[in-house]
Amino acid sequence: MSTAPAVLNVAATHVGTEALGPGVRSALWVQGCPFHCAGCVAPDWIPDRPARRATPGELAAELLADPRVTGLTLSGGEPMRQAAGLAEVVGIAREIRDVSVICFTGYRLERLRAQPPDPGVPALLAAVDVLIDGRYVAALDDGRGLRGSSNQRIHHLTRRLADSGHDLDRGPRSAEIAIRGPEALLIGVPPPGLPAAFDTAVDAVRGRMSPGRKHHRER
């Protein structure tokens, strides 16, 4: 009996960013998150609703289309709710290129190991080099590091990025803005104040041009 191929529910992708970890990376954000953190800057991606449907093979090819890409960053939404499909994306991608993998999750690592929310969690954890865990707490957002708030932890599950020279816990943040037609995508973990400034700028542009959509990223 054959099993149906995994299909992921994808909020967005971006090929080639330097704002989500060491080197040039591609980002994959899944749709749907159970946590509803106050202050989440990706509220459009919290509802568990159909978004873009894509297979692991399609996504792996897309994310590695830029030959400069040396890593993948998985975020959302909640990646661990689509862990099986994401593990397949990583597996196929690594047949093309030996990319490093950073994954954000609102779950704690201990919970993922003891009570995985998706059957694919062990496979995804086995493929991830750096896991950034825990829910976003706005009051603990100190403007540092790749994590959104200081309660979130950086787990080097492998040594691959541990000696990269990047302090993922307390290093400086950076963010990028990508314009795609009527949409603006804020990529990275923005310093405090940037999302509000981004909102204001997008609203100002929308006031002068045809209506568009905007997305924020916190992680």
Ligand code: SF4
């Ligand atoms: S901050 Fe992250 S974990 Fe929290 S609701 Fe937003 S996407 Fe989910």
